Amino acid sequence: MELLQSLWRWRSLLIFVLTPLVLLPLPLVLQSPxxxxxxxxxxxxxxxxxxxxPIGVTALIPVVLVPAFKILPSKDLCPAYFEDSNMLFIGGLMLAISVEFWDLHKRIALLVLQLVGVQPRWLLLGFLMPTWFMSMWISNTATSAMMLPIVDAVLHExxxxDQMRKRVDRQRLEQAQQEQPVEQEPEQGESGQKDQHEMIEMAENSETTEDKVEGSMPESVGEVEAPEASAATSAAAETNSAAATSEDAEETVLSYIQNPENRAFANICKxxxxxVAYGANFGGTATLTGTAPNLVLNNxxxxxxxxxxxxxxxxxxxxxxxxxxxGVLIAWIWLQILYIGPRNSCKCGVKDSEEVEAVQQALKxxxxxxxxxxxxxxxxxILFIITIILWITREPGGVGWGYLFQETPVTYVNSSNGNLTRIEGSTKFFMADAQPAILMSILLFVFPSSNPFKRRRATVDVVIEETVTVNDDGTEEVKREVRNNLDKERPSTLLTWRVVHERLPWGIVLLLGGGFALAKATRExxxxxxxxxxxxxxxxLPLPLLIVIVVYCTTFITEITSNTATAxxxxxxxxxLSRTxxxxxxxxxxxxxxxxSFxxxxPVATPPNSIVFSKGYLSVTDMLKSGFVLTITSGLVLxxxxxxxxxxxxxxYNFPSWANASSNAAAATSAGFSAGGAVRPASMPRLMYVGNE
Structure with missing residues (x-):
C-alpha cells in the first residue's frame, strides 16, 4: 500500500520519464519524418x-523536437507561436480583462437574473443565458469563475x-396537535390517525419522486425554534447575508446538502x-474569438x-x-427534466411569495x-461594440472596410510575339480580424478611467459602512466604519499593463501557439x-455520414484531452483527407x-467543467448523467x-477552386510582396505557372 502511495505521489515524474521510453520504438524502427x-x-x-x-509547458515541446528531428528549422517554427490568430486571441483577452476589471460582466449577469425571476426554471435560464452570452467575448474560464459566486449567493438565500419555512411548518403542526381538546379522544384519535396517514403519504410521495422538486422551491425539515427566535434569526440572517462571502455560502450549502432529506435542494444546487459550465462551453463556440479551438481553425x-x-x-x-x-436551449430543457422532473418543469407559478421576495432582495x-x-x-x-462592428463589417460578402486595404499584384510576362502580357495575381488582403482587436486593446491603455469633461469636486467623498451582528441574547449590535472612497487605488486609464500581466492566461496563449506549431510540423x-x-x-461514404463520424469521434477525444489540443x-x-x-x-x-468544444x-474535459466540479456540489456520475444526453443531442443539432x-x-457540396490551389494560396499569404508593394516576386509558383502558359 505504501508503495502504491509513493508511486502516486511521483506519478507526474514517472509519466514524464517513462512515456518517451515506451514510445521510442516508433521513431527508431520507422525512421521517417x-x-x-x-x-x-x-x-x-x-x-x-x-x-x-503544465499544459502550456507541454505546448513548448515542438520548439525542441521539431528542429531536432530535422522537420523544420527553428526560425520557421517559432513564428507559429504568434500567428495572426494568436494576436486575435490576445486582443480579445485584453478586451475581456477590461470588462472583468470594472465588474461590467457581473452587472450584466445580475441584471438578467433580476429580469427572469427566481423560479427554478427561470433561475436556470437566468444563469445559462448570461454565461452563454458573455463567454462569446470573454474566455470560458473567466466567465465560469465570475458566475459561480453569484450562484452561491442565490443558493444561500x-x-x-427553505430552513425557516420548514421550521414554521413544524411549529404550526405541533401547536395544532397541542390545541386538540382532551375530551374528544375518539375524534382526536381519528384526526391524529388521519394526519399521520397524510404525513406517511407525503413521505411516500417524496420517496417516489426522490430528488425531484415540487412546485417552485425545495423543502426540507429543520430544527424546531421559537417564533421569536426564528424572527430574530431571520432578520439577522437577512442583514448579514449582504456581507456574507462566497466561501461562507459554499460551506453552509455544502453541509446542508449532505442531509439525505434535502435531496431536492441538492438537485437545485447541481x-x-x-x-454555468454548459453555458460557457456553448457560448464560446458562437464567435471566432470565443474559444481557442475556433482560432486553431482560423489559423x-x-x-x-x-x-x-x-x-x-x-x-x-x-x-x-x-x-x-x-444547444443552450436544449441544455435548459434537459437540466429541468433531469433535476426538477418532467412534470414540474412545465409548471408555472410560485407558491411561496416570501421566498421569492427574499431571493429577489438578495440579487438586488x-x-x-x-x-x-x-x-x-x-x-x-463602447469599445467592445466598436470591435464587434469592425469584425462583422470587415468582409460581409464582397464589401466592407477590409477591401480598402487590399492590393492586386501585377506582373508582365514576355509573350511569344515579343509583347508584354499583363497578368494580375491573387488579391492580397492586408487586414484581418486581429487588427480591430489589437487597436481597441491599445485604446484601453489610452482612454481615461474617469470622465475628463466632468469637473471634479474638491472634497473627498465619504462612505459609511454599517455591519449588523446579533448577540446570543438576540440584541443587535451595529458597527459603523467611516472611510473615503479613494482608498482603493484607481488606475488612470481603463487598463494597465500590471493588470494585463496578472490576469492574462499566458499558458493558454502558449497552448494555442503550440497547437499551431504542431499543425505546421504535421503538414510539413x-x-x-x-x-x-x-x-x-x-x-x-456519403457526406452526411462522414460528418456524423467526424463529430462524434471528436466529442469522444475532447473528453480526455483539451479542446485546443484536439483541434x-x-x-x-x-x-x-478532404483534398484526397x-x-x-x-x-x-x-x-x-x-x-x-462539446x-x-x-471534469477534466474543459476548464469550466473543472471549476464547477471543484465547488463540491457535483459528482462525476452527475456530470455523466447530464452530459451524455447533451453530447448526443448537441451532435445531432451540429x-x-x-x-x-x-x-x-x-x-x-461542391469542391471549391480555392481548395485546389491551397498550397499556392498559402505561399502567397506567407511570401507577401516585393519591396515596391505592387509587384509580386517572379519566383511565386502561381505566376510562373501562368506565365509559362
Whole structure:
C-alpha cells in the first residue's frame, strides 16, 4: 500500500520519464519524418491527458523536437507561436480583462437574473443565458469563475428561507396537535390517525419522486425554534447575508446538502452549478474569438488556403450562432427534466411569495454593491461594440472596410510575339480580424478611467459602512466604519499593463501557439497527408455520414484531452483527407471545431467543467448523467445545422477552386510582396505557372 502511495505521489515524474521510453520504438524502427512527428504527437497527447507537465509547458515541446528531428528549422517554427490568430486571441483577452476589471460582466449577469425571476426554471435560464452570452467575448474560464459566486449567493438565500419555512411548518403542526381538546379522544384519535396517514403519504410521495422538486422551491425539515427566535434569526440572517462571502455560502450549502432529506435542494444546487459550465462551453463556440479551438481553425484555414476561402468572423458567426443557441436551449430543457422532473418543469407559478421576495432582495443587494454604472464601464461597452462592428463589417460578402486595404499584384510576362502580357495575381488582403482587436486593446491603455469633461469636486467623498451582528441574547449590535472612497487605488486609464500581466492566461496563449506549431510540423512532415491517404476509403461514404463520424469521434477525444489540443491534432488531418477524397475541406473542419468544444461529461474535459466540479456540489456520475444526453443531442443539432444552412453559407457540396490551389494560396499569404508593394516576386509558383502558359 505504501508503495502504491509513493508511486502516486511521483506519478507526474514517472509519466514524464517513462512515456518517451515506451514510445521510442516508433521513431527508431520507422525512421521517417512522419514517424518522428507521430512520436511527438503521441508524447504530447499523453502529457496533455495526464497533466504530467503544465499544459502550456507541454505546448513548448515542438520548439525542441521539431528542429531536432530535422522537420523544420527553428526560425520557421517559432513564428507559429504568434500567428495572426494568436494576436486575435490576445486582443480579445485584453478586451475581456477590461470588462472583468470594472465588474461590467457581473452587472450584466445580475441584471438578467433580476429580469427572469427566481423560479427554478427561470433561475436556470437566468444563469445559462448570461454565461452563454458573455463567454462569446470573454474566455470560458473567466466567465465560469465570475458566475459561480453569484450562484452561491442565490443558493444561500434559497437554503436559508427553505430552513425557516420548514421550521414554521413544524411549529404550526405541533401547536395544532397541542390545541386538540382532551375530551374528544375518539375524534382526536381519528384526526391524529388521519394526519399521520397524510404525513406517511407525503413521505411516500417524496420517496417516489426522490430528488425531484415540487412546485417552485425545495423543502426540507429543520430544527424546531421559537417564533421569536426564528424572527430574530431571520432578520439577522437577512442583514448579514449582504456581507456574507462566497466561501461562507459554499460551506453552509455544502453541509446542508449532505442531509439525505434535502435531496431536492441538492438537485437545485447541481442544476444551477452545472448550467454555468454548459453555458460557457456553448457560448464560446458562437464567435471566432470565443474559444481557442475556433482560432486553431482560423489559423489552419489561413495557412492552407490563404484569404481565398469564404471563412471569416461574419460567416462563422452565421454558422455557429444558431447551433450554439439551440444547444443552450436544449441544455435548459434537459437540466429541468433531469433535476426538477418532467412534470414540474412545465409548471408555472410560485407558491411561496416570501421566498421569492427574499431571493429577489438578495440579487438586488448584490447589484447595489456595484453602485451606479460608471464612466469606465460605459467606455468598455463602447469599445467592445466598436470591435464587434469592425469584425462583422470587415468582409460581409464582397464589401466592407477590409477591401480598402487590399492590393492586386501585377506582373508582365514576355509573350511569344515579343509583347508584354499583363497578368494580375491573387488579391492580397492586408487586414484581418486581429487588427480591430489589437487597436481597441491599445485604446484601453489610452482612454481615461474617469470622465475628463466632468469637473471634479474638491472634497473627498465619504462612505459609511454599517455591519449588523446579533448577540446570543438576540440584541443587535451595529458597527459603523467611516472611510473615503479613494482608498482603493484607481488606475488612470481603463487598463494597465500590471493588470494585463496578472490576469492574462499566458499558458493558454502558449497552448494555442503550440497547437499551431504542431499543425505546421504535421503538414510539413507529410504525416497529415499520409493519414489522409490511409483514410481514403472513407471517400465512398456519403457526406452526411462522414460528418456524423467526424463529430462524434471528436466529442469522444475532447473528453480526455483539451479542446485546443484536439483541434490542433485533427484539423490538419481533415484538410488532407478532404483534398484526397475531393470534398470541401470546410465541411469537415467546421463541425470538427465545434464538436471539440462539446465537452460535457468529465471534469477534466474543459476548464469550466473543472471549476464547477471543484465547488463540491457535483459528482462525476452527475456530470455523466447530464452530459451524455447533451453530447448526443448537441451532435445531432451540429450535423443538422451543417447539412442545412451551413451548406448554403459555405457551399459544402461542391469542391471549391480555392481548395485546389491551397498550397499556392498559402505561399502567397506567407511570401507577401516585393519591396515596391505592387509587384509580386517572379519566383511565386502561381505566376510562373501562368506565365509559362
Amino acid at each position: 512522419e514517424a518522428y512527428v507521430a512520436y511527438m504527437i503521441l508524447l504530447m497527447a499523453v502529457y496533455w491527458v495526464t497533466e504530467a507537465l 434559497l437554503m436559508r428561507h 442544476m444551477l452549478t452545472i448550467s 489552419n484555414i489561413i495557412s492552407n488556403f490563404g484569404n481565398q476561402s469564404p471563412f471569416n468572423f461574419g460567416t462563422w458567426f452565421a454558422y455557429a450562432f444558431p447551433i450554439s443557441l439551440v 443587494r448584490e447589484y447595489e454593491k456595484l453602485g451606479p454604472i460608471t464612466f469606465p464601464e460605459v467606455s468598455c461597452i 512532415s507529410g504525416l497529415s497527408a499520409l493519414i489522409g491517404q490511409q483514410l481514403k476509403p472513407l471517400g465512398s 490542433s491534432i485533427l484539423l490538419p488531418i481533415l484538410v488532407d 477524397i475531393g470534398i470541401n475541406p470546410l465541411s469537415l473542419m467546421l463541425p470538427c471545431t465545434l464538436a471539440a 465537452a460535457f461529461n468529465l 450535423v443538422a445545422g451543417t447539412l442545412s444552412y451551413g451548406a448554403v453559407i459555405f457551399d459544402f
